Amino acid sequence: MKIGRGCIVELEYELFDSEGDLVEDSKENGPMVYLHGNEEIPDGLESQLEGREQGEQVHVALGPGEAYGDYNPDGLVAVPREQFPPDAEIVPGDWIDVTLADAEGKEPRDAQSIEMKVVEISPESIVLDANHPLAGQACTFDLKVLSVRQASEKEIEERRHEPELEVEDEAQDEEGAEPEGGEAS
Secondary structure, eight states: OBOOTTEEEEEEEEEEOTTSOEEEEHHHHOOEEEETTSSSSOHHHHHHHTTOBTTOEEEEEEOTTTTTOOOOGGGEEEEEGGGSOTTOOOOTTOEEEEEEOOTTSOOOTTOOEEEEEEEEEOSSEEEEEOSOTTTTOOEEEEEEEEEEEEOOHHHHHHTOOOOOOOOOGGGGSTTSEEEGGGSOO
16 A cells, blocks of 8 residues: 555654754654654655555655754743742753643643743743754654555544644743643653
C-alpha cells in the first residue's frame, strides 16, 4: 500500500539539526506513528512521504522554517515570578509545561498545555520561549517506512486535526501564561 491521505504510517527515523547533530531518533523514542494528511508532521516531510511504500528509505532535507516554522520573537512571554511556586528549581534552559490562561488569568475548561523553554530568570519574572527548538533552522530526516495501512473511521475521528495552540497577543501579557496546575515541572 502506498502512503496517501487517511493512512496510518509508522516510521523509523533520525532527525538532525542544521549542524548535522542527531537531535532525536526512534531508537530512543520509538517509531513515529502519524495519520497522513492530518497535519501531524511538517508539510515538507509529509509531501516527501506521499506515495512511498513499506520498506522504503527516505532522506528529507528541509530548509530553515520548513520543518518547525520560522523563529517567532512574539513566542517569548514574561510570566510573573509569583505564578511559580517559591521553591521551584527552575534554571535557564529547562523545559516546563505551561497552560495558557484567558485575559482574566483563568484556565479555560479545555485548556491545553505546551512546553516552553526557560530563557531568563529575574526576581520579577521568568521569560519563556514557546518556539520549537528547531524553529528557523534547516533540518534533515532519515526515515524508513515500517508500515502503511488505511486508518479506520474511528482512528480518523480520534486523531482529527485540531489547530495548534498559538500564543495570541492577549495571552502574552504578564498574566497570559501560568505553569500547568500552578506548578512548574
